[in-house]
Amino acid sequence: MRVLDTATVSAWATGCVHSLASLRPAINEINVYPVADSDTGSNMLFTMTGAAAELKNAEPETAADALKILARGAVASAKGNSGVILSQVVRGLADRAEGDLDGEWLAKALEHADEVATGAVSRPVAGTILTVLHAVALAVRGDTRSLADVAQEAAKEAAHALEKTPLQLPALAKAGVVDAGARGLVAVLDALVGVLTGTRTQPEHALEVHATPEELAYAWEVMYLLDGVDETSLPTLRKELSGLGDSVTVAGDGSGSHAVHVHCADIGAAIEAGLALGRPRRIRVEPLLTPTPIGLATTPIDRTVVAVVHGGELAELLRAESIPVLAVADGETPSVEDVIGLLNEAAGRHVTVLPGSVALTAAADAAAGHTMAGDRDVVVIPCVSPVQVLAALAVHDAGRRTNDDVVAMAEAAAATRRGELRIAQEESLTWVGRAQSGDVVGLVDDEVVLIEPAPASETNLVAAAMKVLNRMLALGGELVTVLSGDAAPPGVAEELAEQLRVEHPEVELTSYAGGQAEAVLLMGVE
Numbered sequence: 001m002r003v004l005d006t007a008t009v010s011a012w013a014t015g016c017v018h019s020l021a022s023l024r025p026a027i028n029e030i031n032v033y034p035v036a037d038s039d040t041g042s043n044m045l046f047t048m049t050g051a052a053a054e055l056k057n058a059e060p061e062t063a064a065d066a067l068k069i070l071a072r073g074a075v076a077s078a079k080g081n082s083g084v085i086l087s088q089v090v091r092g093l094a095d096r097a098e099g100d101l102d103g104e105w106l107a108k109a110l111e112h113a114d115e116v117a118t119g120a121v122s123r124p125v126a127g128t129i130l131t132v133l134h135a136v137a138l139a140v141r142g143d144t145r146s147l148a149d150v151a152q153e154a155a156k157e158a159a160h161a162l163e164k165t166p167l168q169l170p171a172l173a174k175a176g177v178v179d180a181g182a183r184g185l186v187a188v189l190d191a192l193v194g195v196l197t198g199t200r201t202q203p204e205h206a207l208e209v210h211a212t213p214e215e216l217a218y219a220w221e222v223m224y225l226l227d228g229v230d231e232t233s234l235p236t237l238r239k240e241l242s243g244l245g246d247s248v249t250v251a252g253d254g255s256g257s258h259a260v261h262v263h264c265a266d267i268g269a270a271i272e273a274g275l276a277l278g279r280p281r282r283i284r285v286e287p288l289l290t291p292t293p294i295g296l297a298t299t300p301i302d303r304t305v306v307a308v309v310h311g312g313e314l315a316e317l318l319r320a321e322s323i324p325v326l327a328v329a330d331g332e333t334p335s336v337e338d339v340i341g342l343l344n345e346a347a348g349r350h351v352t353v354l355p356g357s358v359a360l361t362a363a364a365d366a367a368a369g370h371t372m373a374g375d376r377d378v379v380v381i382p383c384v385s386p387v388q389v390l391a392a393l394a395v396h397d398a399g400r401r402t403n404d405d406v407v408a409m410a411e412a413a414a415a416t417r418r419g420e421l422r423i424a425q426e427e428s429l430t431w432v433g434r435a436q437s438g439d440v441v442g443l444v445d446d447e448v449v450l451i452e453p454a455p456a457s458e459t460n461l462v463a464a465a466m467k468v469l470n471r472m473l474a475l476g477g478e479l480v481t482v483l484s485g486d487a488a489p490p491g492v493a494e495e496l497a498e499q500l501r502v503e504h505p506e507v508e509l510t511s512y513a514g515g516q517a518e519a520v521l522l523m524g525v526e
Contacts, residue, residue, distance in 0.1 A: 002102070002146065002147050002148065002196070003063070003100045003101050003102045003105075003147060004063045004067075004101035004102075004105075004106075004147060005063050005101075006060050006061075006062065006063050006065075006066045008063070008195055008196070009055070009060075009063050009066035009067055009070065010052075010055060010056070010066065011195045012191060012192050012195045013048065013051060013052035013055055013070055014052055015191035015192070015194055015195050016048045016052070016187070016188050016191045017045065017048050017049050017052050018191070019187040019188070019190060019191045020041065020044050020045040020048055020184060020187055020188070021045055023041060023183065023184070023187050024041035024042055024045050025041065026041070026183075027040050027041030027044070027180045027183050027184055028040060028041040028042060028180070030177040030178060030179075030180050030183065031180035031181075039080065040080065040082045040180040040181050040184065041180065041184065042079075043079040043080030043081075043082050043083040044080075044082050044083055044086050044181070044184040046077060046079045046080075046083060047074055047077050047078045047079055047082075047083035047084075047086050047087055048074065048086065048188070049077070050073050050074065050076065050077020051070045051071075051073035051074035051077060051087070051090065052070075052073070053073065054069055054070065054072060054073025054076070054077075055069050055070050055073060063097065063101050064094075064097035064098055064101065067090070067093055067094035067097045068094045068097065068254070070090055070094065071087070071090045071091040071093070071094035071095075071253055071254060072253050072254075072255060072257075074086065074087035074090045074091070074253075075087045075088075075091060075225075075251060075252070075253035075257065075258075075259045076225060076253070076257070076259070076282075078223075078251065078259045078261070079223065079284075080221065080223075080261070081181075081247045081249060081261055081263075082129065082180070082181040082184060084120065084249040084251045084259050084261045085117050085120065085121065085129055085130065085181065085249065085251075086129075086181075086184065086185070086188070087251060087253075087259060088113070088116045088117040088120045088251045089113045089116075089117050089133065089185070089188070090113075091113075091116055091251070091252070091253060091254055092109060092110070092112045092113025092114070092115070092116040092117060093106075093109040093110070093112075093113055094254065095109075095112055095116065095254055096108055096109040096112050097109070101147070102146070102147050103143060103144060103145045103146045103147045103148075103149060103150040103151075104143070104144045104150075105147075106140070106147055106150045106151060106154070107140040107141065107142065107143040107144070107150050110133075110136055110137050110140055110154060111137045111140075111141060113133065113137070114130075114133050114134050114136070114137035116251075117129075117130060117133055117251075118130050118133075118134070120249045120250060120251035120252075121248070121249050125341060125345075127164075127165040127166070127172055127179055128165070128179050128181055128182060129179060129181035129182045129184070129185050131161065131165065131179075131182070132158050132161040132162055132165070132179070132182040132185055132186070133158075133185060135157055135158070135160070135161035136154045136157050136158050136161070136189070139153055139154065139157035140153055140154050140157070147196060148193070148196040148197050151189070151192050151193045151196050152193050152197070154189050154192075155186065155189040155190050155192070155193045158182075158185060158186045158189050159186055161182070162178050162179070162182050162183060162186050163178065165178045165179040165182055166178060220263070220264060220265065220267050220285055220286065220287060221261070221262075221263055221284075221285070221286045221287075222260075222261070222262050222263075222264060222267055222270040222271065222283075222284075222285050223259070223260065223261050223283070223284045223285075224259075224260050224271065224274060224280040224281065224282060224283040224284065225257055225258070225259055225260070225280070225281050225282045226250075226257070226258045226259075226260050226274045226277070226278045226279065226280050226281075227256065227257050227258075227278055227279045227281065228256075228278040228279045229258060229274075229277045229278030230277070231252075233277045233278075234250055234258070236277070237250055237260070237273060237274070237277055238250050239335070240273045241260070241262045241264070241270060241273055242335045242336060242337035242338075243335070243336050243337070244262060244264040244265075244266055244269050244270055244273070245262050245263045245264025245265065245266075245270070245337070245340075246262075246263050246264075246337045246340045246341055246344065247261065247262065247263040248261070248262050248337060249261045249262075258278075260274055260280070267285055271283060302348045302349060302350060302402070303348040303349070303350035303351065303352065303398075303402055304324065304346035304348050304350075304351050304352070305323060305351075305352045305354065305393065305396055305409075306323065306324040306325065306326070306342050306343070306345075306346050306351060306352070306353055306354070307323055307324075307325045307326070307353070307354045307355070307356065307389055307393075308325070308326045308328060308334065308339065308342065308353065308354070308355040308356065308360045308363070308364055309325065309326075309327060309328065309355075309356035309360070309386055309389060310327075310328050310329070310330050310356060310357065310360070310386070310516055310517075310518075311327070311330070311356075311386065311483075311485075311514045311515035311516040311517075312327055312515045313512075313513040313514055313515030314356075314386055314483065314512070314513075314514040314515055314516065315327035315515075317512055317513075317514075318389075318393075321393070323393065324342060324345050324346055325342075326338055326339065326341075326342040328360065330516065330517035330518065331517070331518075333359050333360070333362075333363050334360070334363050335363075336363075336366055336367050336370055338363075339353075339363055339364055339366070339367035340367050340370055343367065343368075343376060343378060346376075349376055349377055350376070350377045350378075350379070350402050351376055351377070351378045351379070352379050352381060352405075352406055352409065353368065353378065353379070353380045353381065354381055354383055354389045354392050354393065354409070354413075355380065355381075355382070355383055355389075356383055356385065356386040356388075356389050357383070357384065357385065357386075358382075358384055360383075361380060361382045361383065361384075364380045365380050368380050379406055381406070381409055381410045381413055382413075383413050384418060384446075385416075385418045385420070385522060385524065386483055386514060386516070386522060387416055387418060387481050387483060387522055387523065387524025388412075388413040388414075388416045388418065388524065389413070390481055390483075390524065391412045391413055391415075391416040391481070391524060391526055392409035392410070392412050392413040393409070394412065394526075395408045395409055395412045396408075396409055412526070415526065416524045416525065416526050417444065417445060417472050417475070417477070417524065417525045418444070418445050418446070418522070418523070418524055419442070419443065419444050419445075419465075419468040419469065419471075419472050419522075419523035419524075419525070420442070420443050420468075420519040420520075420521060420522050420523060421440055421441070421442055421443075421461060421464055421465055421468065421519060421520045421521040421523075422440075422441045422443070422518065422519050422520060423438065423439070423440060423441070423456050423487065423520060424436065424437055424438060424439045424440075424441050424451075425437060430448040430451065431447070431448055432448055432449060432450060432451060433451055434451075435448075435451045436453075436454065437454075438454030438455060438456065439451050439452060439453055439454050439456075440452040440453075440454070440456050440460055440461060440464045440520075442464050442465075442467060442468040443468075444468060444471055444472055449467075449468065449471060450464060450467055450468065452464040456487075456520065457489070458489040458491055458492050458495060461488070461489065461492050461496075461520060461521065462492060462495045462496050462499055465482075465492075465496050465521055465523065466496070466499055466500070466503065468523060469500065469504075469523060469525070470503070472523070472525045473504060473507065473525060477507065477525040477526060478506075478507060478508060478526065479507070479508050479509075479510070479525070479526040480500065480507055480508070480509045480510070480523065480524070480525055480526075481509075481510050481511070481512075481523070481524040481526070482496065482509065482510070482511040482512070482521060482522070482523050482524075483511075483512055483513075483514030483516065483521070483522040483523075484511065484512070484513055484514060484520070484521055485514060485515065485516045485517065485518070485519050485520045485521065485522070486515055486516065486517050487517075487520050488520050488521060492520075492521070493511045493513075496509075496511070496521075497509050497511060
């Protein structure tokens, strides 16, 4: 059974350089993702050229040594966000290089490369090189076939995942192209297949660009190598850099050195963040030309509505309606970089943000005025609940004047009364009595209005929900929206709909799976 040797590693490095060089113009042309490199193809080529040169000047005894040298060279030469991520792919392979480097090794190494590359990025984004790498890792997990077979499976899956990237990232969908960094990764895997099988044919991929993105220079790309840093300090460094800008990566080479990369407006602060923790060297600063996402071919988009919500199912619901969404884990608050990344995914100069809670509204406000938001006109419509987000979207009309549309959405959100059912986690004293752990607690506009004794059965939940809705509908209302949480019994939404039809036939009900963890049911009345 064939295993990887030093000659094959060297040939692969050379093949990567040749493949990336031939594809560089096409990769650069399709790069429209707003927080990526302005020159993705060149940066990936620069990274692999430096890595190949490092290997050429060394005399490794084994393939494992060759991969480690290649990884160090890639990290040291990494340029741009795409280059840093690519260097971590190589490092991931090197980290697992021991014993026979056969097909089983490659499968495990690609899984590790996925973990290392994703861990280096402060805010992984769907539809990018990381998404394709993750798809590859899943496809070869547990594969014990020959080295060439595993490599071919990886390249095949990468090409397949590449074609899906426009469906996963709004900026790519609007431009009608695949992700540039992901296309570079496909080239790297194709080069490996070529070396192992003796074939050099690269599969074709449609990369047509429908329009040329307008470039907006408002930031700098700051890169440096950081030595002498304590590994436990890396999360602090990433957090500080994320507060300065976006596209943050802190990537190690496995030998104590780290490549730091950030897009920001404050060059000094980015360097000082490294100085506080270690010894920066090889500092590079370049003007950043960040493409503004473009609209569909001949129909430019001057504004976009985006949402920041808790609950994966709610996020998927909004994405299905073509709303760019930042899905935040329950109980967490997004960083400034997270929200800026969402803003930069949006097309047009005007961005309206609909955050689904008080904490999410505060996070959106913090990002709206950040330098890295560029010259976009960002308006945050304060929402206390996801039902207010849905109410605002219900009246959104892209054909209206921007200001009129914002006012209409803000009024709809503010006019939506909010109700919810929660399961008490511990004993507590409320305005309507004492709640025991397991009781169903009903709230209207954040005020406790009822307590139903445990258990939280379907029957009890429907009865409690109707009491809350009757209280809300007493003040009028024509439309009820219900979002069921993770803890809601499967039939509760249908039973509630039936009961509402009996008691309030004049009211229209819309219900969705929201996936929120804190509330069993969220209810809105408009």
